[in-house]
Amino acid sequence: MTSLPASQQVAIDGPAGSGKSAVGRRVAAELGLPFIDSGILYRAVALVALQRGTDTSTAKADCLARLAERLRLELLPDRLAIDGLEVGPALYTPDVSEAASRVAEVPQVRAALLPQLRRLARSGAVMAGRDIGTVVLPEARHKFFLNASVEERVRRRQLQQHGRGLRPDAAALRREIEDRDRRDRERSSSPLKVAHDAQALNTDRLDLDQVVSSILSSVRRS
Secondary structure, three states: OOOOOHHHEEEEEOOOOOOHHHHHHHHHHHHOOOEEEOHHHHHHHHHHHHHOOOOOOHHHHHHHHHHHHHOOEEEOOOOEEEOOEEOOHHHHOHHHHHHHHHHOOOHHHHHHHHHHHHHHHOOOEEEEEOOHHHHHOOOOOEEEEEEOOHHHHHHHHHHHHHHOOOOOOHHHHHHHHHHHHHHHHHOOOOOOOOOOOOEEEEOOOOOHHHHHHHHHHHHHHO
């Protein structure tokens, strides 16, 4: 187990479209901590694999793991750079989203990225993902699990994609989210689940400000 400053780590987990990235970014800004979206790393592996014509299924687990190990990650003041390039819209296309969901199922890839994620958070951070509180930062003092209905998550994901200049189809987004939910719950390595010591929040009836306020209140009380 790595020795990390657990009191300065905030873990925010949840399924696709639950708002964990938007919430995490705001919480981090309020606390003066860096924000790390762990999903970006899996998207980066997927993007590089697609660019190189590498199969993103478990059949190419070792090859994908080598790609993950070679990624150079740098935490900048308000963003993440991968292999010297700042994260851009290319990571959020439908093809990369689909490939990233497959890449995230590969145990060797998750194992390869784990040390990098912990390194990025060693001086304190707000980190969002699906296994942050259970696997990546199990000793984090502050853990939260966000959830929302599929309908609400589709709506939020549409708004998110529109902000990136994309025009996603609602029906396709719903299929993508439902399929991702199934993959995340059923994968053998680090499945999506609520950490035993996490605070669960259903955000269907809460706006962004309310969720951020709830988390900040909990963190500051501790």
